[in-house]
Amino acid sequence: MIERVATQKILQLSTVFKAVAVTGPRQSGKTTLVRMLFPDKTYVSLENPDVRRFALEDPRGFLKQHEAGAIFDEVQRTPEIFSYLQEILDSSPQPGRFILTGSNNFLLQQNISQSLAGRVAILNLLPFSAEELFVSDTTAPDENDLILKGLYPPVYDMGIPAEDWYPNYLRTYIDRDVRQIKNITDLIVFERFIRLLAGRTGQELNLTSLAVETGVDTKTVQSWIGILESSFIIYLLRPHFKNFNKTLVKRPKIYFYDTGLVCSLLGIITKDQLLQHPLRGSLFESLVVTELLKKRTNAGKQVNLYYWRDKTGHEVDVIVDNGTSLLPIEIKAGKTMNNEYFKGLSYWNKLSSQKSGLIIYSGDQEEVRSNGISTMNWFTMAKSDV
CATH class of the missing domain: 1.10.10.10 (Winged helix-like DNA-binding domain superfamily/Winged helix DNA-binding domain)
Incomplete structure (x- = not known):
């Protein structure tokens, strides 16, 4: 099994929050990961029509069977249980009691914000990152x-x-x-x-x-x-x-x-x-861009990625907003570095009065130039702390 970068963050969240929700697209590995991380918890799939019907028709009875804790898979399918789940979580300080998964962020977030705000930590699990898939390369x-x-x-x-x-x-x-x-x-x-x-x-x-x-x-x-x-x-x-x-x-x-x-x-x-x-x-x-996204989501952090473009056509592909500093990034598919790659970042630096920037491309020439702009191979970036 391919080790997921999000593993440590999910385990850490389960020690301080009463429940942890792992969201993400279908087939991104949510169920496989949480079942591996929490093997002692009962696994309940709410995609199963019979189980879902029980949870919808008798939520108290359903949750009574799982008072000790459980993994509720695709929990957005049964929004009625969230209010009852709040009761159970409030009755005990035990962390990591329930692990919830869902493939619809809107429905899950909506139900959590209405009933379980402050009780549940949420982490988005996206498909594999290049770092996970080629960890030893x-x-x-x-x-x-x-x-x-x-x-x-x-x-x-x-x-x-x-x-x-x-x-x-x-x-x-x-x-x-x-x-x-x-x-x-x-x-x-x-x-x-x-x-x-x-x-x-x-x-x-x-x-x-x-x-x-x-x-x-x-x-x-x-x-x-x-x-x-x-x-x-x-x-x-x-x-x-x-x-x-x-x-x-x-x-x-x-x-x-x-x-x-x-x-x-x-x-x-x-x-x-x-x-x-x-x-x-x-x-x-x-x-x-998705590799940069996965770095943030796997660490349980808010996504801080933007782009910048003015009406005259000057553009920076990605701006990483670190709060006190901005890192402009240009992304180029070519393998050969050329001066055209630096135009957007040079224009940005001139406007912002700073000397920084990163060009991520498919070539191997990595350097830091006197204007503060670095060049980096995309895979090096995927395995780094950018």
Whole structure:
């Protein structure tokens, strides 16, 4: 079994909070991990119709059977038990009594904030990171293979070919999770919307353009974006507010949490197709952004990533906001360093009167230049403390 970086944080949270909720997309390894970490706790799957019916019809009776503690899997399926769970948690100071998992962040967060605020710690578990998958490797794996294959555990643990796994994952996600969140009548239109969104990976979110191409209104598009975001299919990278007296772009950029899913949606199934595809650079950027995301979520930290762009087109791909300092990052898919890579960061440094920045790319030349800008291979970044 591949060791997950989030292990220590989950164990630590279970010693100080009465319950721990592990959220994330379906098939990201939540159930496998919590069952391994808490082998003495009874495992209860609320996807099971009989178990779910019992929990919904007699929540007191259901929880009475598990007073000593348990793992409740896909707990967002039974929102009625949260108020009763509050009673049990308040009756004892025992930490780590219940471990909850859920694949819908909106539904789970909503129920926790209403009934269990202050009693439950929440950690998002995303698919494998490159650090987890290649922990013993000293040289970078082929980023194109990784982009194509993605990082969902079943593709590695069960050896299912990516071109077979992702279409079925998408079909299951639409049939089960989308219907659970919102009663979308025309799932074919919704699937077309996801494919259109995949073609905008790394681009600004333009609701009007998406609505026109999908054939629905902008309110519907906004609602569907919310569904994909809350179920960990897409991530919206918000613009940073620092303007340096410049007029800034205010729309977020769209990234999918997994490049393998994007490739499947775009019909990219071979490395040759990927290398020739116009979105290859955006897919590499998406790989790096999600690796940065996983560093934060695996440590149980708030995500502090943004991007910066002004109305004249000057842009920095990622801004890491550390509170007292900002780290600008440029992401480049090429393997050969050239002066064009430094333009965005040099412009930022001139505006901000600082000397810092990081270029993450697929090449091996790593250095720190006199202007304070460093260059780093993407895999070195994935295994570092950036």
